[in-house]
Amino acid sequence: MRVLRTAAEVRAAVAGARARNARVGLVPTMGAFHDGHISLMRAARDAHDLVVVSLFVNPTQFGPAEDLAAYPRDEQRDARIAEQAGVDILFAPSVAEMYPHGFSTTIHVSGLTDVMDGAARPGHFDGVATVVAKLFAIVGPDAAYFGQKDAQQVLVVRRVARDLNLPVRVVGCPIVREPDGLAMSSRNVYLDAADRARATALHRALVAAEDVVARSSTSADVILDAARAELRAAGIQPEYLDLRSPDDLTEVDEVAPTALLAVAARVGAARLIDNTILETR
Template sequence: MQTIRRVAELKEAVSRFRAEGSRVALVPTMGALHAGHMALIDAARRPGTRVVASIFVNPRQFGPNEDLSRYPRREMADARMLAEGGCDLLWAPDVEEMYPAGFATSISVAGVSEGFDGAARPGHFDGVATVVTKLFNQVRPDAAYFGEKDFQQLAVIRRMVADLDMGIEIVGVPTQREDDGLALSSRNIYLDEGDRARAVALPRALGIAARAIGRGEDPVTVLDEARGTLAAAGFDVDYVSLADAETLGEDPDPSRPRRLLAAARIGNTRLIDNLAIEVPAAPE
């Protein structure tokens, strides 16, 4: 696996992939890789496809009081994982290469970016949309792979790609979980032993709520119960909400795909998770 740190060299390498007749798939990451990221690599590996992974801790998607300075960085270990997983090229620019002097552009996606984490983390999704647009322009992939764990991020990127006619296939890969159900996340390393034991209450509460809503129970009551369960487990709850799976509008039509979204803090660690709500079968 080749590691590249300069845009000009990246474009040359991708041009060689194209010249050999290969499709190009991109897996954007911020590093600190785990099995969830490797599921993206595995999904991207198809016959006739070259896989490019990026590692870039994007300062533009961190707020002033967030964990940019302590976000885990372990490029050597990540590179070994990528190589063993069949990745063809690692794109690992520094901040100066991604945002050179004078950089002044920001991409904003209205609607899907404004609630949930967009409200809790102002400017976060502008930073995501901007860096992903840059990555797409640098790599020019045929397809890009993102985890469904960051479901709002996935919705923002899908909306952006559609609105700007980028012509890139955006593939959502199901959330990878620990044996007890906790969604895999690079931030899970922040959890101490006690918080890790309590953290499992998040996927369990969401699972109970998703099944109840799928059975037709009142969403307002179900969501209130889920918030209470999480608070009793020691979480400081940001939101537990039901949304349309495409628009992320709240109070969604039950005949359309819906998503249960949650964010909550346990100790010093903020966790997010989501689950699909099954669409009721049409009566025969």
Template structure:
């Protein structure tokens, strides 16, 4: 595996694969790799001749007072894990390579960025949309791989691809969980022992909602009550707990035939998110 720092280096490496008729996969990341990231890399490696993993802690998707400075960074560890997963290129550029002096362009997606995480993190998805579009322009992948844990992010990227006619397929891979159900996240590293136990309630709340739907409770009020009771018992006051359309994040009155249950909460030093696609039987 090569670690490359510049746009020119990546383009040259990708061009060589293209000239041989090979396909290219991209896995955009901010590093601090866990099994969720590695599952994306393995999926990409199984489908493409060349896989580029980007490692870039994107400053434009962090708001004032957020954890940009504290975000976990260990490039040497990440490089070893990416190589073991089969990646061919680790693109780890400095900030100035991505945002050179005078950079003045931003991509804003309306509607789906105004709710859920977008409501409390203004500008976050502008940063996501902009950096992902730049990565697509640099790598020109056939497909890009994202985790379903960031369901809203996946929808935002798909909307950018559709609206800007970008020639890339967006692949959403399943959430990878710890043995106790907690969704894997780089920010789990912020949890102390007590917060780690408390955080388990997020996935238990989603389980409770799924059980309610299986028992015939499909109205949003009942589904949210089932999930909310689990969070309350664990002492968690969620930033949001909402039932939304899985297609456009419009409010859903019921699981009919499906709906996305999304939750975000600050637990200890970490802000965590999780979601579950609920389907009525």
């Protein structure tokens, strides 16, 4: 595996692979790798001849009061994990490489970013959309892999690719969970033992909602009440708990035939998100 620092180096490496008719897969990340990231790398490895993983803690997607400075970073550990997962190129640029002096372009996706994390974290998805568009321009992948835990992000990136005519297939991969159901996240390291136990209520809330639908109730009120009860029992006040269309994030009042149930909550020092797709049988 090669660790490259500049866009020019990555473009040259990809051009060499393309000359051999290689298929190129990209996994955009902010590092602090866990099994969820590894699942994305393996999915890319299975489908492509050249796998590029970007490792860049993107400052433009953090708000002024968010955890940019504290976000976990360990490039040497991440490089070992990426290499073991079969990655060919680890692209680890500096902030100056990605945002050189005078950088003044931002991509904004209307509609999809007005709700959920977009409402809770103003400007967050502008940063995501901009950095992902840059990565697509640098790497030129055939496909890019994202975790479904960030369901809204997957939709935003797909819209960017569609609207800007970028020839990239955006692949959403299944959520990877701990044995007790907690969705894997780099921010889980912020949880102390007590909050780690409380955090499992997010997944229990989703399961309770799935159970409601399995018992043939598709009403949003009934589904959300069941999910809120699990959160309340753990002393968690959600930042949002929404039932929305999995296609465009419009609010829905029933599961017909599918719906995205998404939750965000602060548990101790960590802000956590999770979701599930509800569907009628």
